[in-house]
Amino acid sequence: MPEFRKILIANRGEIAIRVMRAANEMGKRTVAVYAEEDKLGLHRFKADEAYRIGEGLGPVAAYLSIPEIIRVARMSGADAIHPGYGLLSENPDLVDACVAAGIAFIGPTAATMRVLGDKASARRAAIEAGVPVIPATGVLGDDMDAIRAEAAAIGYPLMLKASWAGADGACARSSRRRSWRPRSAKAGARPRPPSAMAKVIWRR
Known part of the structure; x- marks a missing residue:
């Protein structure tokens, strides 16, 4: 199993906070992403680093933007992405994007998602x-x-x-x-x- 140093949580609110808590207990640094509408959201302040995503997008579309998630992961030096649940957690395209970017995806493979998503x-x-x-x-x-x-x-x-x-x-x-x-x-x-x-x- 690869050793992750910094994990980006591609989610928001309580879901992101729970992942951060687990990561902190394991000694991992965490990266939060937030839409403009969530700039005062607690998950932004619970992470070691936080970056705004989805400029010009709506509050939901921002979290569904795979290019934005990958952009922040690269910029922050995150070596893994955890999707939480909901949002992009069942989207195999995110897994493909992580593989292409050389970033680990914490979750099922894209092939597994495509089989079990339907x-x-x-x-x-x-x-x-x-x-x-x-x-x-x-x-x-x-x-x-x-x-x-x-x-x-x-x-x-x-x-x-x-x-x-x-x-x-x-x-x-x-x-x-x-x-x-x-x-x-x-x-x-x-x-x-x-x-x-x-x-x-x-x-x-």
Whole structure:
């Protein structure tokens, strides 16, 4: 394992502070990055060094700018980058940029992120590794009639799962939830209880 001397934390707030605390306990120097809107943020003052990023960018875009993160890492002499969680932590492009710049990335490889970042591809990797998984379809398209036919052929109850949309993705919208009610269901009928063994329909 490489020995890091100075770690840039590509995050903000409490997340960055927790990483800094761990780094300090290990005797490592820390580098913070902050957007203009976070110039009074506590994480800026908890680090050994702090640099502003994202001039002209918004407060979120600043932390999502890989060129800015790499720029500060080079300027500060950081030999490793820790992404915390959220923001760029699951972006394989940051890992690629670190490799190109000769900076260690504390986290998974870019290849691992690309496999596991999409739930459907992660499921395929689990199957290839012999890990038991719940029966499911492949990722389906946007033809709702075809999807309903697939659902009817499988049989209810079913669980609709977004392969990558996240908590606020399209599949979480109430209009989409209503569209998945079986057309044969009677008004006022009590829904069947969910099953732990329900098959999964994947949707993008």
